Amino acid sequence: MAVNGLNGVNGVNGIHTKSDFSAFKVNQSRLMEHIHDGCQFGAAHRYGDDPTETGMDRLSLNDSDKQVRDWFTKKATAIGCKVTVDEMGNMFAVREGKNKDAPPVMMGSHLDTQPTGGRYDGILGVNAGLEVLRVLADNNYETEGNVGVVNWTNEEGARFPIFAVASGVWADVLPLETAWNLAEVSAGEDGRKRTMKEELTRIGYLGEQKASYRSNPIAAHFELHIEQGPILEAEKRRVGVVTGGQAFKWWDMTIRGRDTHAGTTPFFARKDAMLCAAKLIVESNRVAKKHGGLATTGILTQEPGSINTMAHTVKFTLDIRHNEDEVLKKIEAECQDAFAKIAKEDSEAGCSIEWKELVDSPAVHFHADCIAAVEASADAVCADLPKTAEDGKLWKHMISGAGHDSCYTNRRCPTSMVFAVTKEGVSHNPEEYCSPEDCAVGTQVLLGAVLRYDKQRKF
Numbered sequence: 531m532a533v534n535g536l537n538g539v540n541g542v543n544g545i546h547t548k549s550d551f552s553a554f555k556v557n558q559s560r561l562m563e564h565i566h567d568g569c570q571f572g573a574a575h576r577y578g579d580d581p582t583e584t585g586m587d588r589l590s591l592n593d594s595d596k597q598v599r600d601w602f603t604k605k606a607t608a609i610g611c612k613v614t615v616d617e618m619g620n621m622f623a624v625r626e627g628k629n630k631d632a633p634p635v636m637m638g639s640h641l642d643t644q645p646t647g648g649r650y651d652g653i654l655g656v657n658a659g660l661e662v663l664r665v666l667a668d669n670n671y672e673t674e675g676n677v678g679v680v681n682w683t684n685e686e687g688a689r690f691p692i693f694a695v696a697s698g699v700w701a702d703v704l705p706l707e708t709a710w711n712l713a714e715v716s717a718g719e720d721g722r723k724r725t726m727k728e729e730l731t732r733i734g735y736l737g738e739q740k741a742s743y744r745s746n747p748i749a750a751h752f753e754l755h756i757e758q759g760p761i762l763e764a765e766k767r768r769v770g771v772v773t774g775g776q777a778f779k780w781w782d783m784t785i786r787g788r789d790t791h792a793g794t795t796p797f798f799a800r801k802d803a804m805l806c807a808a809k810l811i812v813e814s815n816r817v818a819k820k821h822g823g824l825a826t827t828g829i830l831t832q833e834p835g836s837i838n839t840m841a842h843t844v845k846f847t848l849d850i851r852h853n854e855d856e857v858l859k860k861i862e863a864e865c866q867d868a869f870a871k872i873a874k875e876d877s878e879a880g881c882s883i884e885w886k887e888l889v890d891s892p893a894v895h896f897h898a899d900c901i902a903a904v905e906a907s908a909d910a911v912c913a914d915l916p917k918t919a920e921d922g923k924l925w926k927h928m929i930s931g932a933g934h935d936s937c938y939t940n941r942r943c944p945t946s947m948v949f950a951v952t953k954e955g956v957s958h959n960p961e962e963y964c965s966p967e968d969c970a971v972g973t974q975v976l977l978g979a980v981l982r983y984d985k986q987r988k989f
């Protein structure tokens with residue numbers, strides 16, 4: 531085990547000792563009650579008769595987000611935590627340990643959702659953190675250092691279109707002003723787009739604490755999250771020990787052509803921005819596939835929007851991903867070349883392309899000490915479960931396909947993640963589901979990882 535993690539962030543010099551935290555049992559029904567109780571704020575998209583059979587529509591900093599933030603404060607305070615809020619609205623609930631001065635070990639995730647989101651993405655991680663603290667409080671267990679839960683603002687990037695923007699500011703990867711001035715994707719009823727700062731102020735969550743790892747450091751960050759993919763379920767395993775994350779990049783693409791009459795403009799005289807955009811999207815798919823990566827367009831808009839007029843401007847988002855930085859660069863370069871050619875030659879008389887980079891997130895390698903703590907905990911938790919997997923191994927190492935706040939915290943403190951089984955791998959969907967048993971197993975692994983890490987802390 532290295533003294534420092536792969537990313538050079540100092541850890542606790544290896545998690546070697548066998549610790550027994552089996553007496554601390556996560557309360558599955560209490561955990562599930564809290565998950566669903568918090569989901570009363572922003573519940574949407576009913577798909578079944580049970581009260582819990584809805585998805586979520588809780589965009590960052592909207593009224594439901596304010597309500598669940600108030601709820602989070604109440605729940606954390608009831609466990610004996612002190613809750614502080616920073617200038618990005620990130621919420622830190624901390625339970626004191628023996629050493630009250632050292633930075634806390636935090637369990638973090640997010641309470642905002644996609645517009646057609648589910649009840650587990652982010653929500654499970656925050657609730658798992660609270661449940662861990664409840665178990666510690668029930669047992670009057672004093673951790674070596676402070677331990678807490680953080681609710682990161684706007685992780686989804688669904689309303690304010692930079693993913694994990696608030697943990698990014700905390701990590702000093704994104705400037706505060708950029709984040710504050712970020713306008714929402716869709717305008718409000720009055721046709722105006724609000725900025726993050728306006729909305730933070732409006733709902734009362736523009737905190738005074740600086741959003742910075744320097745003035746508000748974290749000793750280590752652990753995040754339980756649903757896998758959001760089908761692998762654990764398909765292999766009949768229970769837990770993912772996440773060692774890192776895929777590299778990915780996002781762009782706003784703008785294609786400009788010319789709006790002319792659909793009946794009177796022959797193909798040779800057209801600058802068809804829509805046709806061009808369509809070909810570019812298909813091309814990105816081809817290039818990504820060729821390299822074993824992924825390419826996605828999730829938003830596409832056009833102007834002016836008339837049946838018998840070509841679009842003069844088409845905007846779309848492009849998201850490309852790969853496990854390795856080098857291959858991602860190749861995919862990007864090949865798309866650049868191919869796009870230029872398509873715009874010039876294949877969109878009739880030619881269109882212009884503008885690439886506006888939104889996110890550049892390199893491949894992430896989590897900290898060896900945190901990974902070791904999760905492995906040890908997963909070993910202990912899985913020992914008591916029925917051996918469903920063919921090879922008997924109930925946990926496996928995984929690379930996260932999605933971005934997470936943990937990818938930013940990892941730059942500033944030892945970090946790792948735990949994955950829980952996701953039914954059919956479906957996420958960002960109202961029917962997203964993680965069974966109560968799997969929610970509890972994941973939370974139990976989180977608890978064991980945090981306590982193992984805490985036990986090794988030296989002040």
Ligand SMILES: [Zn+2]
Nearest residue numbers: 651652685755
């Ligand atoms: Zn999430």
